Amino acid sequence: MTANPGIPFEIPGYRIIRPLGQGGMATVYLANQETLDREVAVKVLGADRAPSEDLIKRFENEARTIAKLDHPHIVSIYEVGRASSGHLYYTLPYLPNGDLSTRNDSQDQRRVLAILRCLAEALGYAHQHGIVHRDVKPENVLFDKLDRPQLADFGIALARHSDVRVTREGATLGSTGYMSPEQARGLSLDGRSDLYSLGVMAYELLTGDLPFHGPDALSVALAHVEQPVPRLPPMRRQWQGFMDRALAKDPAQRFQDAADLLSGLDAVEAELDQRRDKPPLQAWRARLAELPASLWVGVTAVAGTLLLLTMLLWPKGDESPETRFVTATPLAATAEAAVPAGETAATDAGATTASAARLALAAGQLSEQKLVTPAGDNAAESYLAVLALEPNNSAAREGLNQVLAALGRQVDAALVGSDDATFASQYEQARMLADRGQLRDSAAWKDFLAQRRSLFEQRLQADVAAAASAQLATLKRPAEVLAQDQADLLGKWQDAERQLVQAEQRRKAREFEPALVLVPAEIGANRFDHAFELGRTEVTRAEYARFVRATNRPAARCREPLRPLSRLKSLQWRDPDFPQDEDEPVVCVSWQDAYAYARWLSQQTGARYRLPSEAEWQHAAASLDRSGICEQGNVADASMGSRWTLASRHKCSDGRAHTSPVGRYRASSLGLYDLVGNASEWTLNCSANTAWDRLLQSDACKERVFRGTSWRDGPDDNAASRRGSSEIDLGYTTVGFRLLREVDSTASTASTAH
Known part of the structure; x- marks a missing residue:
């Protein structure tokens, strides 16, 4: 280091x-x-x-x-x-994207729902395993590289049936702003305490503030015990029922488990969906109904005051009516209220002059980018005020189109900058403007949607082409927002995500996948009931080392056949008592090691790998040439020198006393290497083949079969018929393995035809 x-x-x-x-x-x-x-x-x-x-x-x-x-x-x-x-x-x-306390998602209820769901599922899993977290708070929610929330810091977690006492009786470890009433009082806790803390987080995510306050930690803890559940702001009232249960003082009245809480979140989302699907007029009525009564009283008082001032200051005598609109107010309702009772509306000339003043004001606001804010001083309200006076005023309608286009540019900038909050906010402003200005059927609105679609699809295509999974993840929220008007865009994002997942799987498959040879169901006169793919070579030391690094699998016990003293040596796959290069077959691996390697490779590639059965191995061996054994594999020959062995030797010398790099000798007629010599190979089969064997053995598969010859075998051993067995957790210096990949029935049929 x-x-x-x-x-x-x-x-x-x-x-x-x-x-x-x-x-x-x-x-x-x-x-x-x-x-x-x-x-x-x-x-x-x-x-x-x-x-x-x-x-x-x-x-x-x-x-x-x-x-x-x-x-x-x-x-x-x-x-x-x-x-x-x-x-x-x-x-x-390493989670580089910070914690939840640094974020502000209060304007994005869908994001809040998503975060709460992830944390509820995590807590539910921990509770199922008998773990109570006891310190659920935003600082303990971290975000990974894909911006997924991760629950952390189980430092004071409490496990059922645990003998570890990390606090004294009555201690209240945890964060007072988020602790449940029973935790504040030092009582025994279960998973419902964590769900209460999650409810506090939900309140904070929605409002930007904690539900209970106090001058010190003790006061806050008492507030959790004594004070009623606070009311949410009107714009969040659809969450109130959820909050009342989540923050109930009595655990029996709360959500009883994470699944119960997730059902509560489903109910909130259903109400949000229902509100989103309302026609525009109903949606506006619903929004207006959420405003507090005190606000309506204030608005009424202001309107009444304005009306009284208008009546008192109304011009007399020969004063031109045009002067009444020199200081135009931003609200159309005020312009209408300026007409005294009993008098007719302003003349057409007066309306035209007032509209011109409003249009001039709106043009200035538009140039200053005061599109929809601040309230009372923005281009959208000014143009709408003109339309209230003159519904067919083309300049005002064109002005609204320009406001809509400018909002579109802000939406696009937020999309490019991955600013989800601004994107959602400005897009919603555009939708509200389209409703108030009756633009839904206009060419401007259709152009607005088309441009947002075009940029979104360009981003999708670029991210897929670049295999940028992290960038694609940032488009999920915009896809959900755009889907309000163009539902297929969310589906396009989901398709793009699937493409990247599949591409990653293919990349992993190419990285890890061994070279394979198709073994057809027919090899000359030999018939088999299915085709399959077999590793072109035996698994090498380099390939096995990668598996060990990824899984930390320990080395198995190892022996050399017919050498009892090898038990005294610490033989293993890294050191089989003879030198090996990385491209030579791995030996000293047990059957369990080979089986685990096959499962790991299947997980990495998404394909189905396993050891071949004896019958499959023998079928593949039918492709061997019965002559020229020394040319087909590394077998016992003169290269072994004075090494003691009971086996006779072939009358050849390849210069390799032990194993040889895979693929060095002549392949079989199918292109399979080293079916002769180098290493015998594990198969799936148990050594106990008969019912009597199984009856006598408590574990019918405590030994497994290997097939083929190895570097120690001479002319007395036939590669196609050589058979041995060993305990499943014991390796040998002469035994390795190669893998089989299963093929589906279509491929099998094609293979048979081939």
């Missing part, structure tokens, strides 16, 4: 880069894991001081807890150990 002068310890295999942050019991560092060349986070207990016994127990408890939990929204753990200084540490993924 490369030492960092500012770090008072070293961790083998890691290069510490810099500190990321410090908590109550540990310091987290950014590090490079040198063997895999990847960035990780390293959490070190008491890096700057000697930790107490309590902290050590909490740290060990956190590591054990996380190790038990394997969930896409719970931070995983890579490794646990001690640094050179003796400090405990564990490594975990």
Whole structure:
């Protein structure tokens, strides 16, 4: 490991880069894991001081807890150990996108729903495993490179049936702003306490503020116990029922588990969908109904005052009526109210002059980019005021079209900049303008939608072409927003996501997939019931080493056949007691090792790999030439020198006393290498073949069969008929393996025809 002068310890295999942050019991560092060349986070207990016994127990408890939990929204753990200084540490993924406390999604209810769902699923999984988190808060929700929320910091988590006591009886470890009433009182806790904390987070995400306050931590804790659930703002009233249950003082009245809470979120989303699907007039009525009564009282008082002032200041005598509109107010309703009772509306000439003043004002607002804000001083309201006076005023309609186009440019800039909040906000403003200005059927609105579609599809195509999964993920929210008017765009995003997932699977398949040979159902006079694909060569040391690095699989016990003293040696696949290059077949691997390798490769590629059965191996061996054995494989010959062996030797010499690089000798008629010599090969079959064998053995498959000859076998052994068996957890210096990939029935039929 490369030492960092500012770090008072070293961790083998890691290069510490810099500190990321410090908590109550540990310091987290950014590090490079040198063997895999990847960035990780390293959490070190008491890096700057000697930790107490309590902290050590909490740290060990956190590591054990996380190790038990394997969930896409719970931070995983890579490794646990001690640094050179003796400090405990564990490594975990580096999550570069910050925590939830740094974000403001209060204007994006769909995003809030998505985050809460992920965390509820994570908590539900932890609760099913008997783990209560006890410190659910925004700082403990981190975001990975794909911006997915991850629940972290199980330092004070409590496991059922655990003997570890990390706090004294009645202690209230946790964050007071988010703790449940029972946690504040030091009572026993279950998963419903975590769900209460999640409810507090939901309130904060929606409003930007906590539900309970106080001058100190004790006052806040008491507020959780005593104060009623606060009311949400009118624009969030569809969440109130959810919040009343989530923040109920009595756990029996709360959501009883994560599934119950997820059903509550479904109900909120259904109401949001219903509101979104309302016709424009109903939607406006619903929005107006949400405004508080006090606001309506204020609006009425202002309107009444304006009307009274208008009547008092109305011009007398020969004063020209045009002067009444010199200082035009921004609201059309005020312009109409300016006509005294009993008088007719302004003359056409007066209306025209007023409209001209409004249009001039609107043009200035438009040039200053005051499109829809601030209230009372923006181009949209000014143009709408003109249309209230003159519904057919073409200049005002063209002005609204220009406002709509400018909003479109802001929407596009937010899309390019991946600013979801601005994108959603400005797009919603455009939709509201289209409703108020009756633009839904206009060419301007259709052009607005077409331009947004064009840019969105360009981004999709570019991200797919560049295989930019992270960039594509940023388009999900815009796709959901655009789908309000163009439903197919969300489907296009989902199709693009599937394309990238499939492309990644294909890339992995190309990276990990071995060279394969199609073995047809017919080989000369030999008939088999299906075709399959078999590895062109045996699995090499380099390929197996990659598997071991990825899985940390320990080496199996190993023996050399007919050499009892080999038991005294520590033989394993890395050191079979003779030198090997990376392109030679891996030996000293047990049947269990070979089976695990096949499963791992299947997971990496999405294909179905396994060991061949005896019958399949023998069918493939039918492609061997019965003559020229020394040309077809690395067998026992004069190259072995004075090495003691009971086997006779072939009268040839290839210069290889042990194994040879794969693919060096002549292939079979199908193109399969090393079916002769080099290493015998594991198969799926049990050595107990008869019912009597199975009856006598408690485990009918405690031994498995290998087929073919190896580097130790001479002319007395036939490659096609050579058969042996071994315990499933024991390897031999003469046994390796190759893999079979299954093919579907269509491919099988095609193979048979071939």
